Amino acid sequence: MAAMTKRSDSLPSTPTVQVIERMFNLIEVLASREEPVSLKEISEKTGLHPSTAHRILNDLTIGRFVDRPEAGSYRLGMRLLELGNLVKARLSVRDAALTPMRELHKLIQQPVNLSVRQGDEIVYVERAYSERSGMQVVRAIGGRAPLHLTSVGKLFLAADEPQRVRAYATRTGLAGNTRNSLTQLVTLERELQQCRQAGLARDNEELELGVRCMAAGIYDDQCRLVAGLSISAPADRIDENWVPKLRATAADISIALGCPKAQAAQTTPR
Secondary structure (H helix, E strand, O other), X not given: OOOOOOOOOOOXXXXXXXXXXXXXXHHHHHHOOOOOEEHHHHHHHHOOXXXXXXXXXXXXXXXXXXXXXXXXXXXXXXXXXXXXXXXXXXXXXXXXXXXXXXXXXXXXXXXXXXXXXXOOEEXXXXXXXXXXXXXXXXXXXXXXXXXXXXXXXXHHHHHOOHXXXXXXXXXXXXXXXXXXXXXXXXXXXXXXXXXXXXXXXXXXXXXXXXXXXXXXXXXXXXXXXXXXXXEEEEHHHOOOOHHHHHHXXXXXXXXXXXXXXXXXXXXXXX
């Protein structure tokens, strides 16, 4: 997770796999029309043989990327709307969070991370840190980690119903990374209850030895948990005086996203 990212400026402008290019062309045709489109018209507009177009559209239908309202006609599916809403939410969270994250970093001189949930993992989508500082725990943007091993992941698990937490434990087996990892459901459930009561989550060297984290939640205009703001630091440098600053920054971002309840979290001045 604490790795540098390398950017490539020589990415191909078109897909290198033919079936993906064909899939994109099919989706573009469907996107150009409000009403369902017949297989014959799709075939004509894409230049694909009807059997080829039908085969790809059938696979897209299975994934809910395409709907088939009646035999022989197609339209864009709800899965695209769901994914689009996720992208919109994450982009708006990042935009709202970036300046407050940088301000928090200036106050504490430790890296600040913005993460979102994706399935059974958290994904780091933004960070604020200084290349001139000394020893730091810098998470790579795009890096992933299991929910139960991270402070932000615990926020999301704490927001879940108990049966969903148990289902997560069954799916993942609660695999551990270090001797401090919570690998037993009863221990994890106890930790999640503490998170709910405190409105704060912690990673006590559970993902990586020598690294501790603390995290506060970020909420959207429906006051739903959509992201987490965390501070990562060497275990011997973590400072409890950061807690009110972290809470206030997360509340600032939540207010910017329209959460009316976030104002209550700003009872402690920075």
